[in-house]
Amino acid sequence: MSRQDQKRNKVTLLDVAKHADVSRATASLVVRKSPLVGAETRERVEAAMRELGYVYNMGAARLRAERSHTIGVVVPNLTNPFFAELLGGMEASVDAAGLVMIIANSGDGPPRQAAVLQRLREHGVDGIILCPAAGTPDDLASKVSDWKLPVVQALRHVTDDIDYAGVDYAAGMEEAVEYLVSLGHQAICFAVHGPVHSAYHERVQGFRESMKRFSLKPDLVIRVPDRVDQIAKEADALFAQGRVPSAVICFNDLVAHGLAAGFYDRGLRIGRDISLIGFDDVADAEAMRPRLTSVSTSPSEIGHNAVALLLERIAQPSLPPRCWISATKLHIRDSCSPLSSS
Amino acid sequence: MSRQDQKRNKVTLLDVAKHADVSRATASLVVRKSPLVGAETRERVEAAMRELGYVYNMGAARLRAERSHTIGVVVPNLTNPFFAELLGGMEASVDAAGLVMIIANSGDGPPRQAAVLQRLREHGVDGIILCPAAGTPDDLASKVSDWKLPVVQALRHVTDDIDYAGVDYAAGMEEAVEYLVSLGHQAICFAVHGPVHSAYHERVQGFRESMKRFSLKPDLVIRVPDRVDQIAKEADALFAQGRVPSAVICFNDLVAHGLAAGFYDRGLRIGRDISLIGFDDVADAEAMRPRLTSVSTSPSEIGHNAVALLLERIAQPSLPPRCWISATKLHIRDSCSPLSSS
DNA sequence: CTGAAAGCGCTTACAG
DNA sequence: CTGAAAGCGCTTACAG
Incomplete structure (x- = not known):
């Protein structure tokens, strides 16, 4: 029964309406779950849709209704x-x-x-x-x-x-800086990477402002490569600025991950020889060792x-x-x- | 000029056609880049589209052409x-x-x-x-x-x-087992997790078959939690089966990551006390320390x-x-x- | 609550 | 290469 109407998948609302013995408009109301249709009628139309294997054509609806x-x-x-x-x-x-x-x-x-x-x-x-x-x-x-x-x-x-x-990226940076300061850190570095955009600026500025608030040097901002597997190799750059940071805040967890690898390669123990803070707090933070302290942004x-x-x-x-x-x-x-x- | 036609974004192909002084059909051919239209005509139509800010209506096209x-x-x-x-x-x-x-x-x-x-x-x-x-x-x-x-x-x-x-998940498992065997391992464990499906079965069977090929015990398959942060806590399960594995192959890199954390927590050194192989080889594998050997599946x-x-x-x-x-x-x-x- | 008509913006034959 | 007509499958007023 139901299959024969269906050559080339062409069951239309009109077919449904005929099958259920109502007008096309009524069938349309049923599809759109309008309360205007009586329960008995609705039931009949819905049965017809099932029997015929009707598939709503959103494309046609959109054309008329201007909503896709x-x-x-x-x-x-x-x-x-x-x-x-x-x-x-x-x-x-x-x-x-x-x-x-x-x-x-x-x-x-x-x-x-x-x-x-x-x-x-x-x-x-x-x-x-x-x-x-x-x-x-x-x-x-x-x-x-x-x-x-x-x-x-x-x-x-x-x-x-x-x-x-x-x-509020800036506030996030502030939390990070404040926390490190509370632990006694002063030489705090911010490791950035990636393209420059508003979220980038807000983080960098948040870092600088916070550092200034604590009368600390705000210019330890260094740039690392974009890909995580290359960041490790560049971890040295952190220590090539004449001043050795005791803590580094990372642009995101990816940077933290890469830097952690770099520190490992240099025999530096995170959480002992150097402190590290990530940004974003994605799933991996919990699985790193030591577990990564991170500013959560709840993507x-x-x-x-x-x-x-x-x-x-x-x-x-x-x-x-x-x-x-x-x-x-x-x-x-x-x-x-x-x-x-x- | 161009703005006035545009109340409510309603520039249609017909408008373009009129503006360019051709028929609607011709304009349609131009949009679809048909070679049937002469260069001069095409140019005129395209200019009209630009001037009027015409946006092709894929929804309408799809309705007629049956392609979305x-x-x-x-x-x-x-x-x-x-x-x-x-x-x-x-x-x-x-x-x-x-x-x-x-x-x-x-x-x-x-x-x-x-x-x-x-x-x-x-x-x-x-x-x-x-x-x-x-x-x-x-x-x-x-x-x-x-x-x-x-x-x-x-x-x-x-x-x-x-x-x-x-x-070819099974072949991937075979590579992993073979490699470990070549390093002298015999007590090899397979740590699985997640829902069961064809790719799961193929991996498990690939593991079992390969182990048998080397006359090794094929039943060291253990299940760990789904979330990476919980896997670490369960790392003990690996050693609770009466037989202590010297190497573990992981269902995917996520499991490897979690297990690595668990081993760290227990003072086990990966690549020394225990060998670990991941599966999938996603970006993090390169950033783990020690760097994770993994079966690449090139998603x-x-x-x-x-x-x-x-x-x-x-x-x-x-x-x-x-x-x-x-x-x-x-x-x-x-x-x-x-x-x-x- | 239901029907008949018009139209959304395009493409498709079909003539010229 | 171009025009006039019909139609894709729906929804929208507008009457009943």
Whole structure:
């Protein structure tokens, strides 16, 4: 019975309506779970859908209703565990809202970013969560507003005119510095890497300000390679500045991981000879030895926030731009120790 | 000029056609880069698109052309770095093919998997790459063929009737065992975790077979917790079986990472007191200390393969089902040492 | 609560 | 190479 109507998968709402002996409009109301339809009718239509193997055609619905139930997410990178956690958080929220997520990779470069943004527009997404690529031009906000497409920035921001879900990186740095100072450290170094963007600046400035607050030298900022397996080799750079740090704060856990390896190679014992603090507190921090003290930024929570902002923006496009800056939390484990009075 | 036509973003192909003084059909040909249109005409149309800020409406096109330029990817988990690398590989290939990727999370459970699969069908994806959830029912193949939707299995497989892009896990285990044997190890343990599926069975069987080939006890298979931070605490279980292993092969690098932490906590020196081999060879392996010897499965390459299979399947739906099993490669680093004759 | 009509923005034959 | 017409499968008012 049911199979014969189905050549080439073409069961349409009209077929369902006929089968259930109602009008197409009524069938449409049933699919969309409208309360206008009587229980008995609804049941009949639903039975018809089952029997015919009906599959809702979102594409057709979108064309008429101007809503695609699809959002776009563009990140600079897919393989970084931090972004993986971020995406995981987003996926959960997006799914709960009955939407679906198209993900795109900007490679952290403006040209590719422009291309994927265009592609997402063509696909008619209802909105976009964008972690702006390093070097994103200033006119992003005006472009986006021309598009009349709901957009929220995540993790990084290039304009105040667009919603932003991020983290108080500066406060996180402050927590880290404060903690190390409380342990007696003074020669504290900040090891950075990767592309430069708002989250980068906020961390560096947070570090400098905090150091100054404690009347400490704020300029021990050194740059390490991007890839974790190369950071280890560069750990020497930390000690080549004329002043030997007793503690180092890392741009993220990846840097911490690489540096930890480098220290190991040099026979330095973390948490004894040198103190180490990570940033982000991704899953590995707990599995490092000694366990890594790290400033937690809860990427999956940021993912939730970004989706929440986007959904509200979609519902009310004229809302004033909003910021959702979440707090960090220093997760103290075993990689720092009091400065031995030597 | 250009702004006024654009109230509510509604520049349509017809507007472009009028502006360029051609018919709608011709404009359509230009968007699709058909060679049928003369260079001069094409240029005029393209100029019109630019001036009006035209955005191609993929949704409308799909409705008529029955192609969405969208593929679905369903994975059991988003935050595992292994899947992150897999997705990264897929994204590159998908993007290069001019498509876009909807990603969905099955949570490694059949009910959610069924839901997301349904959702992807509703969104009219051109095909699906599925890493089947543990416990996926046997009728998957017949369901999928009812759907007439191109599908390829990745990493795991539940049927031979659907394309599959995977890895020769058994051969990988064999490499690992062989290497340890060559170092003189006999009491070799396999530490597994996570849900049970084809890739799990293949690894366990690969281990057992290889051990038997060398006339070694094949039943030192122990189970550790799923989360990396809990594995460390369970490292003792390795030594509670009456026989103390001198080497352990891990189900994946995550297990290796957790176990390494556990060994550290017990004062065991990896690569001296005990040998350790990981599986997958994700980025961290290089940053562990001692550096982790691991069986590389090249997840991003599998991602490429899966996309390639899917694109071919979409182009030729009647092709017989195919398998693309890629080889593993043992990446020897510093976590294993010869068994000291004691 | 239900029906008949129009239309979302494109592509597809089919004539010229 | 170009035009006019029909239609993809839905939803949206608008009447009943």
